[in-house]
Amino acid sequence: MFTSHISRQLAAYVDDELEPRKAQRAELHMGHCAHCRAECDQVKFGMAVLEHLSLFEAPEGEWASIEAAFQESRSRQAPVIDRWRMVFAATVVLALVGVAYWAVTRQSGMRWEVVGLEGSPTVGAKQISGGGQIGAGEWIETDARSSATVKVGEIGSVEVEPNTRVRVIATRPREHRFALLRGEIRAKISAPPRLFFVDTASGTAVDLGCEYALNTNEDGFGMLRVTKGWVSFQFKGLESLVPAGASCRTRPRAGPGIPYFDDAPENLKQALESFAFEKAGNEALSMILAESRVRDTLTLWHLLSRVEAGDRGRVYDRIAVLTPVPAGVSREQALKLDPETLNRWKEELAWTW
Numbered sequence: 240m241f242t243s244h245i246s247r248q249l250a251a252y253v254d255d256e257l258e259p260r261k262a263q264r265a266e267l268h269m270g271h272c273a274h275c276r277a278e279c280d281q282v283k284f285g286m287a288v289l290e291h292l293s294l295f296e297a298p299e300g301e302w303a304s305i306e307a308a309f310q311e312s313r314s315r316q317a318p319v320i321d322r323w324r325m326v327f328a329a330t331v332v333l334a335l336v337g338v339a340y341w342a343v344t345r346q347s348g349m350r351w352e353v354v355g356l357e358g359s360p361t362v363g364a365k366q367i368s369g370g371g372q373i374g375a376g377e378w379i380e381t382d383a384r385s386s387a388t389v390k391v392g393e394i395g396s397v398e399v400e401p402n403t404r405v406r407v408i409a410t411r412p413r414e415h416r417f418a419l420l421r422g423e424i425r426a427k428i429s430a431p432p433r434l435f436f437v438d439t440a441s442g443t444a445v446d447l448g449c450e451y452a453l454n455t456n457e458d459g460f461g462m463l464r465v466t467k468g469w470v471s472f473q474f475k476g477l478e479s480l481v482p483a484g485a486s487c488r489t490r491p492r493a494g495p496g497i498p499y500f501d502d503a504p505e506n507l508k509q510a511l512e513s514f515a516f517e518k519a520g521n522e523a524l525s526m527i528l529a530e531s532r533v534r535d536t537l538t539l540w541h542l543l544s545r546v547e548a549g550d551r552g553r554v555y556d557r558i559a560v561l562t563p564v565p566a567g568v569s570r571e572q573a574l575k576l577d578p579e580t581l582n583r584w585k586e587e588l589a590w591t592w
């Protein structure tokens with residue numbers, strides 16, 4: 240069980256130096272912990288910069304200030320020796336933001352292979368058949384009789400289903416990004432979390448190491464279905480975490496709906512639908528609570544922060560009946576939606592998801 244953050248392991252994790260079990264635990268933790276995810280991104284970014292330091296010569300003065308900052312932070316951090324790389328990486332980021340920008344953007348010209356075509360989709364500016372390439376800024380459009388598969392750099396592939404319009408936004412090693420305007424894509428990604436993103440009109444799907452299908456229309460009504468790993472669907476500060484075997488609707492201006500397991504009781508799924516879209520009140524909520532199994536705490540945990548304040552107690556009590564409330568989670572704090580409490584609870588509940 241995770242009771243604390245994994246800051247101290249992040250440098251080793253990003254460097255692929257953790258033993259597999261620890262790396263797996265770190266990934267699981269990051270699946271639930273926004274704090275450590277953000278820190279991990281920072282470390283990755285810092286290390287990306289370090290990797291490119293040999294490509295140029297930093298002005299003398301800049302190196303002096305980096306070294307001074309490094310010495311200072313090292314003396315502050317002395318007892319925690321394995322943090323030094325992270326501190327150094329962070330220091331370099333602060334000192335060399337301009338250079339970092341250069342180091343990352345100079346890789347943006349990469350092009351991805353388009354393979355496995357059916358019919359004649361439009362790729363880039365022209366109709367192609369057989370195969371081709373696509374770069375940042377270019378579109379793929381399929382009609383009713385065509386489809387295509389894009390090799391996403393080194394990390395996986397995206398199938399573009401018929402009647403789909405999708406744009407490649409970024410092809411950088413640490414940011415593989417599509418925008419899905421309409422239709423459906425199927426992503427198979429095998430990479431550390433948060434390297435692959437798909438924007439839609441109702442939010443962004445952030446890969447946490449997974450396989451999933453995502454469809455949407457131009458307004459943003461759509462569906463995310465995860466078959467492996469985790470996806471975080473985000474819209475203006477609202478986040479839905481969707482594990483393998485679960486789905487989540489998306490809708491315009493409201494972002495991700497409440498995730499549910501595909502094998503959840505039909506009554507629960509139907510009630511959730513009316514709850515999410517018509518603001519159906521009491522009756523739908525009662526149905527969801529009554530029908531929930533232990534695993535459906537996935538749905539209930541997300542519901543807690545999205546029902547009216549007066550209904551939170553009912554949701555809390557139902558989760559507490561289904562599975563013991565862990566130490567560090569109090570009813571009072573949970574009903575106030577205290578972020579740390581909710582996070583702590585989610586980490587514990589996720590063992591059943």
Ligand SMILES: [Zn+2]
Pocket residue numbers: 243244245268272273274275276
């Ligand atoms: Zn954490």
